[in-house]
Amino acid sequence: MKTSKKTIENEARRDFLKQSSVLSALVLSPEKAIKDPNWDEKIAAPFEKVPLKLEINGVKHTLNVEPRTTLLDLLREQLHLTGTKKGCDYGQCGACTVHSDGQRINSCLTLAVTEEGKKITTIEGLAKGDTLHPMQEAFVKHDGFQCGYCTPGQIMSAVACIREGHANSEDEIREYMSGNICRCGAYPNIVDAIMDVKKGGQTV
Amino acid sequence: MKNKDERIGGRMSRVDAQLKVTGAAKYFAEFEVPNLVYGVLVPSTITKGTIKSLDTKKAESAPGVLAVLSYLNAPKTPAYQTDEPSKTSSGRGPGMKAFHDNKVYFNGQPIAMVVANTFERATYAASLVTAQYEKSSHQTELKSNLDKGITPKSKSLQDYQRGKKDAYQTAPVKIEAEYIQPTEVHNPMELHGILAQWEGPDKITVYAKTQGVKMTQQVIADTFKIPKENVSVHSQFVGGAFGMSLRVWPHEIATILAAQKVQRPVKLVITRDQMFTIAGYRPHTHQKVGIGANKDGKFVGISHWANVQNSNYEEFTEATVGMTRFLYRSPNVNTTYRVVPLDICTPIPMRGPGEATGAFALESAIDELSYALNMDPIDLRMKNYPEKDPEQDLPWSSNHVREAYQLGADKIGWSNRPKEPRSKKENGMWIGYGMATGTFGAHRREATARAQLKADGTLLIQSAASDIGPGTGTAMVQIAAEVMGMPADQIKFELGETAFPYAPIQGGSATVASVGSAVHEACMALRQQLVELSGNALKKAKVDTLVYEEGRVRSPTDRSASIAYTEILKRNNLPMLEVTKEAKPGEEGKKFAMYSFSVHFVKVHVHPTTGVVRVKHAVAVADAGTIVNHKTASSQMMGGAVGGIGMALQEEAVIDHRYGRYINNDLANYHVPVNADIPDIDVLFVDKKDPYINPMGAKGLGEIAIIGMAPAIANAVYNATGKRIRELPITPDKLI
Numbered sequence: 010m011k012t013s014k015k016t017i018e019n020e021a022r023r024d025f026l027k028q029s030s031v032l033s034a035l036v037l038s039p040e041k042a043i044k045d046p047n048w049d050e051k052i053a054a055p056f057e058k059v060p061l062k063l064e065i066n067g068v069k070h071t072l073n074v075e076p077r078t079t080l081l082d083l084l085r086e087q088l089h090l091t092g093t094k095k096g097c098d099y100g101q102c103g104a105c106t107v108h109s110d111g112q113r114i115n116s117c118l119t120l121a122v123t124e125e126g127k128k129i130t131t132i133e134g135l136a137k138g139d140t141l142h143p144m145q146e147a148f149v150k151h152d153g154f155q156c157g158y159c160t161p162g163q164i165m166s167a168v169a170c171i172r173e174g175h176a177n178s179e180d181e182i183r184e185y186m187s188g189n190i191c192r193c194g195a196y197p198n199i200v201d202a203i204m205d206v207k208k209g210g211q212t213v
Numbered sequence: 214m215k216n217k218d219e220r221i222g223g224r225m226s227r228v229d230a231q232l233k234v235t236g237a238a239k240y241f242a243e244f245e246v247p248n249l250v251y252g253v254l255v256p257s258t259i260t261k262g263t264i265k266s267l268d269t270k271k272a273e274s275a276p277g278v279l280a281v282l283s284y285l286n287a288p289k290t291p292a293y294q295t296d297e298p299s300k301t302s303s304g305r306g307p308g309m310k311a312f313h314d315n316k317v318y319f320n321g322q323p324i325a326m327v328v329a330n331t332f333e334r335a336t337y338a339a340s341l342v343t344a345q346y347e348k349s350s351h352q353t354e355l356k357s358n359l360d361k362g363i364t365p366k367s368k369s370l371q372d373y374q375r376g377k378k379d380a381y382q383t384a385p386v387k388i389e390a391e392y393i394q395p396t397e398v399h400n401p402m403e404l405h406g407i408l409a410q411w412e413g414p415d416k417i418t419v420y421a422k423t424q425g426v427k428m429t430q431q432v433i434a435d436t437f438k439i440p441k442e443n444v445s446v447h448s449q450f451v452g453g454a455f456g457m458s459l460r461v462w463p464h465e466i467a468t469i470l471a472a473q474k475v476q477r478p479v480k481l482v483i484t485r486d487q488m489f490t491i492a493g494y495r496p497h498t499h500q501k502v503g504i505g506a507n508k509d510g511k512f513v514g515i516s517h518w519a520n521v522q523n524s525n526y527e528e529f530t531e532a533t534v535g536m537t538r539f540l541y542r543s544p545n546v547n548t549t550y551r552v553v554p555l556d557i558c559t560p561i562p563m564r565g566p567g568e569a570t571g572a573f574a575l576e577s578a579i580d581e582l583s584y585a586l587n588m589d590p591i592d593l594r595m596k597n598y599p600e601k602d603p604e605q606d607l608p609w610s611s612n613h614v615r616e617a618y619q620l621g622a623d624k625i626g627w628s629n630r631p632k633e634p635r636s637k638k639e640n641g642m643w644i645g646y647g648m649a650t651g652t653f654g655a656h657r658r659e660a661t662a663r664a665q666l667k668a669d670g671t672l673l674i675q676s677a678a679s680d681i682g683p684g685t686g687t688a689m690v691q692i693a694a695e696v697m698g699m700p701a702d703q704i705k706f707e708l709g710e711t712a713f714p715y716a717p718i719q720g721g722s723a724t725v726a727s728v729g730s731a732v733h734e735a736c737m738a739l740r741q742q743l744v745e746l747s748g749n750a751l752k753k754a755k756v757d758t759l760v761y762e763e764g765r766v767r768s769p770t771d772r773s774a775s776i777a778y779t780e781i782l783k784r785n786n787l788p789m790l791e792v793t794k795e796a797k798p799g800e801e802g803k804k805f806a807m808y809s810f811s812v813h814f815v816k817v818h819v820h821p822t823t824g825v826v827r828v829k830h831a832v833a834v835a836d837a838g839t840i841v842n843h844k845t846a847s848s849q850m851m852g853g854a855v856g857g858i859g860m861a862l863q864e865e866a867v868i869d870h871r872y873g874r875y876i877n878n879d880l881a882n883y884h885v886p887v888n889a890d891i892p893d894i895d896v897l898f899v900d901k902k903d904p905y906i907n908p909m910g911a912k913g914l915g916e917i918a919i920i921g922m923a924p925a926i927a928n929a930v931y932n933a934t935g936k937r938i939r940e941l942p943i944t945p946d947k948l949i
Contacts, residue, residue, distance in 0.1 A: 145234040
């Protein structure tokens with residue numbers, strides 16, 4: 010089980026240490042902690058962070074995160090799962106699409122703390138070992154990308170598009186894949202890839 | 214067995230496809246660097262003036278903040294103390310000195326950078342920085358400043374005249390019209406930025422989003438006055454660029470300064486709204502075209518004027534009026550190009566720079582003329598096809614545009630085109646067909662490749678090229694596979710590192726022609742060495758008469774006289790055979806006019822009540838010489854067509870001129886094509902080798918993929934509705 014507990018270093022002393030809640034925490038702290046040169050930061054940190062348990066690509070994580078941290082930034086900056094991309098940070102481009110309990114979501118519009126107890130799947134969790142997921146295979150075969158930056162989001166969305174039952178025709182695919190922008194313009198190939206997987210009938 | 218898909222002309226899947234579909238491809242912001250901290254920019258809130266005071270105290274005392282960098286405290290940049298900003302590295306350097314003084318040149322200009330130990334903390338602290346300004350009045354509107362246009366310094370954009378000036382006015386049939394291109398923004402999906410680290414007092418490492426690692430290296434070395442070798446640039450994967458990464462932007466230098474200040478690696482990823490304000494755009498352009506013909510359709514004269522949006526602190530130009538000088542035979546041609554300095558960021562080439570804008574005007578005007586002459590627009594173009602380049606008075610290296618017209622017309626079903634505008638409906642929609650031509654210089658630049666044939670029979674080729682998406686690595690592997698007669702899976706091409714031999718920027722559709730030639734020459738040199746080391750039997754034969762197949766070289770006549778490359782290395786006790794070859798263009802550019810050509814055809818539906826335009830079918834035809842990889846080249850053409858649909862129907866960055874600020878700078882309000890906007894797109898290639906440009910005979914593809922698409926749509930909209938829209942984008946309000 011992976012655990013990520015980041016220690017905060019070299020920070021300025023904080024105003025809110027003056028607040029009573031922190032002071033009362035100080036009273037309850039063991040003497041050893043108070044002798045630590047960064048004692049104020051160490052005591053303050055837990056007050057800024059909240060515990061979070063979630064499962065990512067089958068791995069359980071116990072984390073402490075700031076409530077303002079998005080799922081996207083948690084994945085990319087803290088867990089180094091950089092397959093999920095930041096394209097706009099406003100929920101307008103779909104590059105950050107991941108699955109949360111099987112549903113496609115924009116991870117940039119999702120505060121990490123709201124995913125407590127959820128199962129997250131990112132592009133890194135789609136293949137089974139060295140065997141690509143049928144959708145990944147189809148994107149390679151149909152050249153469903155150029156620069157590759159929107160690709161993880163497109164693929165996660167495409168898998169969900171089939172699972173949702175929204176891949177019954179090319180036009181339906183176009184509509185239900187329109188939340189994922191591809192500036193290189195690979196759309197026709199993306200539609201072909203999804204149609205191919207849908208017609209192949211493989212479980213996605 | 215030889216796999217044809219792995220050779221020149223094949224349909225091999227991308228060599229980096231697996232990395233891209235699994236999320237393993239690492240873009241600049243994704244490298245794990247110890248002690249990394251985050252930079253967030255503070256933009257100016259005025260458009261022009263000076264900063265009177267900057268209050269950074271609150272930000273500095275916010276949790277996790279290491280520094281707030283601004284002109285008040287940024288480390289001194291050596292080059293900024295002496296040189297004019299625009300002189301750094303011949304225009305590829307930042308035109309504006311980052312954090313150098315208190316001047317504000319445009320709205321959103323970075324005035325400070327907050328550095329903190331998490332992204333969230335840096336973002337919050339940046340919101341705490343406040344500035345007091347001394348405001349000056351600003352000008353951001355092109356329309357009201359057209360009279361302030363100035364002749365650029367650029368040699369190629371001086372006034373041009375062939376024959377008589379404005380001779381079109383004397384022609385029996387003539388068209389004179391104005392065409393407007395709004396500001397368009399590249400908006401690649403990956404946000405711009407940089408990750409910078411000082412490895413020592415004069416040593417810098419960066420992970421960059423660049424279209425040329427050697428270019429970025431040179432600019433950084435020049436800016437900080439340190440040896441080029443001390444600057445390492447890593448950029449293996451670039452999440453699209455379309456021209457925006459053809460220079461080093463001020464915020465990149467600012468990040469390097471921040472890393473110097475805090476003595477830790479700093480990462481900056483700019484926001485989507487900053488992608489509009491601080492990283493270039495396709496400039497807003499007002500054009501006028503006058504074109505006149507005799508009654509048989511022969512052109513008498515063409516005049517083309519362009520007034521182009523520019524910044525106030527450096528000059529940007531692009532070849533907006535360039536194609537008008539040579540695409541058609543006309544005895545009289547004159548062109549005029551003016552830049553209009555405004556209080557905005559400097560533009561930067563955006564896919565099909567200049568030509569895409571110019572083609573909208575020229576190719577719309579020719580379509581207008583075709584109706585005035587009652588001639589088919591293809592016939593009109595055929596009638597004025599120039600047998601040689603009328604501008605340089607040189608023969609074409611290759612020009613198969615007439616064949617491209619025919620291929621495209623057949624595919625789209627041109628014969629179904631209504632002769633009269635607004636005369637045909639399909640499922641209740643007006644239908645129309647349109648076409649237009651595109652062209653772009655088939656450039657080739659100097660490049661070097663290093664090839665290493667190893668004892669295990671694998672081949673490693675390295676060159677400091679870039680791949681912003683076209684599939685450079687894949688094409689290079691195919692070229693090497695073709696020359697060496699080796700399976701593609703034994704060949705690896707590495708790019709995007711300054712440690713590799715020189716390659717030019719990936720811009721102007723020149724990578725296959727330039728780097729491909731270097732790969733070709735390096736492999737040819739390897740073959741030569743292999744033959745020399747192979748022993749007497751093969752040595753007698755001429756190198757190029759021998760057959761190179763399945764990792765072996767053999768006599769053309771005697772199949773048994775064959776030897777494996779690995780065996781040659783083994784017999785000579787060589788762990789590896791290495792060659793480095795530089796490839797340069799020769800004199801061919803002086804003897805021939807070298808251009809790629811494209812023809813775009815579209816069929817549109819226009820809703821009679823709402824004016825909504827839908828492209829129902831598009832056909833893109835390219836005359837780009839040899840096509841190295843039909844799969845990736847087809848994707849590239851398709852992508853350009855998608856970009857052209859955006860240009861024609863959707864894209865417009867709007868400034869509120871009262872404040873000098875963009876009002877639609879995000880992807881919800883600046884509309885780029887989404888999947889539902891894109892129809893079936895057929896891509897066709899003439900696929901005829903250019904005999905002169907390079908050993909492969911390949912001309913560039915990236916730019917012509919978009920050039921001509923927007924006028925093809927505008928022309929189809931006229932054919933469908935009888936309304937000539939001369940201002941892009943063609944939104945419903947302009948049709949109802």
